[in-house]
Amino acid sequence: SNSVRSDSHQFVFSADIISTVEFNYSGELLATGDKGGRVVIFQHEQESKNRPHLRGEYNVYSTFQSHEPEFDYLKSLEIEEKINKIRWLPQQNAAHFLLSTNDKTIKLWKISERDKRAEGYNLKDEDGRLRDPFRITSLRVPVLMPMDLMVEASPRRIFANAHTYHINSISVNSDHETYLSADDLRINLWHLEITDRSFNIVDIKPANMEELTEVITAAECHPHQCNVFVYSSSKGTIRLCDMRAAALCDRHSKFFEEPEDPSSRSFFSEIISSISDVKFSHSGRYMMTRDYLSVKVWDLNMENRPVETYQVHEYLRSKLCSLYENDCIFDKFECCWNGSDSAIMTGSYNNFFRMFDRNTRRDITLEASRESSKPRATLKPRKVSTGGKRKKDEISVDSLDFNKKILHTAWHPKDNVIAVAATNNLYIFQDKIN
């Protein structure tokens, strides 16, 4: 449909710029990380019995400080506490686990609920003070009493000192025991239980750094084949590697690259071809890459070109010089699949985000704004006028606000619920049930 009607639009204001957004495997929890090193987890509340046709809202479930700013004394440089990525682990018991990372250190956090506490201790009072042992005349067994729900986050593992360069990706393997972390030049494989060592599986650092012309920009494990992962580069290439083939996966099994269109070559061709995000489809048959102007869907069996290409904001192609000058050309946009892999979503400027339906080939531009987050508001499709006459309600390219960029979006793994991070605002849009 051409509009997204919703009964529940939420708008959450955060003190800091949101730097990552991620639903967990069930979609019950939504985690955000911010520039200040904080993680905020939202939980989907149960639908109200009175109004079963409405989805419940997402409420704050837990907030904790994941990373603190550090100082690298050797390099005389600050290490930013900004959370680059959060990835959930599949849930195995009552507690939830997630990995969060800044530029250098990955942490495994356990989020658990406590809704009972023991009362009736023998040796201490209810307020914790020690009882006078001579006053104790009888023994009792402490009992568990209900208490207000408390959600605690505790760091269970800290995976540090394995990355010289800035970590851009983490990805949990389908074996649920290992995960990979990637920086500009290297990819490491970790075991979730072991923090003092990791295996380096990709290393593209040249012997002579003057020869460096390409960096790793993103990496992800295959959703089902635990030996397969991909990584993308600043030159617009994707390499698929099989860990069974060799211990060091510098040699790829597959190499994905679309031949360049000579008619559109410019000084900026390489920069705009730099891939900012790579995501496997839930099915594991496709992968999607995001470069500066487009989103491409690749069939893993076809290396020489993508099977689908979607233009995100082609009207920016004539503005690349300005965008290079004001640095916007280096912005790293993410992209995501919906649960059934039938639609994809990615962000743009002016708080616009784009959704593409792969089946109907229809696309829509929406804006994450306060207006759209009013209850029962219909998200109005937006349009950027590309030339000639500007129609009513259209916005011209020169009026776009390039400071309002939507870099991070997430789609609920099952339902039509999306989370959109617009600088320091988080928007959650939900479709009506059926």
Add this chain to the structure above:
Amino acid sequence: MTMMMPRGQKRKLSTEEDASDYRAPTWESQQQFLLTVSLNKYQCSQQLREPSLRRSVLIANTLRQISLQMSMVPSVNAEVSQPPAVISSILAALDSTIDGNPQPAPRIPLRPLENMSKPYEGSVALVNHGLRDHGDCREQQEDGSMEVMRSSYLGDFTVEDLFQDIDTSLVDMDMGGIGHRSTEGGHSAGDDLFMYLPPFSPHSPFSPHSLTPTSQNAHPALIGQLA
């Protein structure tokens, strides 16, 4: 293709301009504009906490591309001819940024040009350190972005030469704490000797969310590498 014109300049752009037409004046002016922008970007990035490797590599690749194009195309007029040495010295400096070496990268010293009509904020400028035996490049330019290209005195320079006249007495005091570190990439500690002068402003106002580079380039921090 439309492009943002440097301020203070008026040129007519044909919209049917072929981007691959090397002879077109707009091609050359875009090249020069990009060169200046890239140089400025490089300098700005050195003031960030830790420059993004991806960004440095992309800027370096763009500079190489411009350099390649410029050296391939015979110059149409004197305005366009530039010594490739300028670019290669910049690239060499950029490469040491890309180096995993923990030290901040060496910078080409730059001075703000007096009365320069800035094509854009924070333009690249050249520092005058009383460089000896070379032509005075203080000729006022109509277009400040041309300054880098026209100064012939950079032609025979190496990075070391640029630092000859800098007073290093202050730095020598600090050498004990900063120099001679073990570095990445197989460099032995003795190979790289760095001078470090603290920047004028400890906090760079440069923010990833600002649209244009600010004019903090007026106070460049001088960091050099003696190979």
